Amino acid sequence: MLKLYGFDVSNYYNMLKLAMALKGIDYKSITTYPNQTPEYLAICPTGKVPALLTEQGVLIETNVIMEYLDENYAGTQLYPQDAYSKARVKELVKMIELYIELPARRCHTEAFWGVPVHDTTKKEVKRALLNGMQSIARVASFSPYLAGKEFSAADIFFLYSADLASSVATKLFGIDLLAEAPGAKALMDKLNALPEVKLIAQQRREATPAFNEYLSKAFSKN
Incomplete structure (x- = not known):
């Protein structure tokens, strides 16, 4: 199963969530904030999100992942054929x-x-x-x-x-x-107005307090 690393307040993460929802792709979401821990750097070389773990390996950069999803999965077409x-x-x-x-x-x-x-x-x-x-x-x-x-x-x-x-x-x-x-x-x-977008917006609102807490700690260290 695909694993998507990121968090629900991230706009880039939500781009991929919408793409995968529209294409009906089953995946596991792993809540991850950008970080430079050895564990996450072993998954994503930049420490940023989103990152997608596939059977072949990890992909980063949202536009690259979106093209990969469109080429390998059915559902709503995201890029034209010609x-x-x-x-x-x-x-x-x-x-x-x-x-x-x-x-x-x-x-x-x-x-x-x-x-x-x-x-x-x-x-x-x-x-x-x-x-x-x-x-x-x-x-x-x-x-x-x-x-x-x-x-x-x-x-x-x-x-x-x-x-x-x-x-x-x-x-x-x-x-x-x-x-x-x-x-x-x-x-x-x-x-x-799309139902998939409405659901992602609700999930974003629900995740905002935890993200704000994460940011507060990050800002306090600077």
């Missing part, structure tokens, strides 16, 4: 990660846990998020899904990246980030 359409979905996934998720992550500590971020960093993040969402608006179709008529991995990445980035943009900059991409709000509403 080369060009598949490349376009991968292009959107990469853009979301580089220009939405990663910039926003630089301000997570202040937006979500009240740990201040330098003003210069915030200025850089604000500019990056606006540019990133505007770039995605020029590439994505939102008709109704990010890459067109069919649901894809790009929608999963958008769902769990744009929600956090939008919160950062609202809390720190007073910006409605989704408004920068016409169709983005409608897509988010459509995705959030």
Whole structure:
């Protein structure tokens, strides 16, 4: 049986949970926070999450794992079959990660846990998020899904990246980030209405107190 290492508040972990739910994949969830213990480093060389243990070995990096799942399991198709359409979905996934998720992550500590971020960093993040969402608006179709008529991995990445980035943009900059991409709000509403997404959101809420306790201890050591 597949084993998925991570925790229910992690957006990357939840991306894989949704992919596996939509594909009907049976797996064992092993709650794991990022750590550098010898035991976990023997499983995941970076100490980060998520990590997927397969019969052949361990895979890391969410986009890599998602492609593996799509190629090896039935259920909802996450990537198109033809080369060009598949490349376009991968292009959107990469853009979301580089220009939405990663910039926003630089301000997570202040937006979500009240740990201040330098003003210069915030200025850089604000500019990056606006540019990133505007770039995605020029590439994505939102008709109704990010890459067109069919649901894809790009929608999963958008769902769990744009929600956090939008919160950062609202809390720190007073910006409605989704408004920068016409169709983005409608897509988010459509995705959030999925029963699998609702269940993951509930599990995330239930796991938040334990995660906050973990963070409190981590911050106190710094």
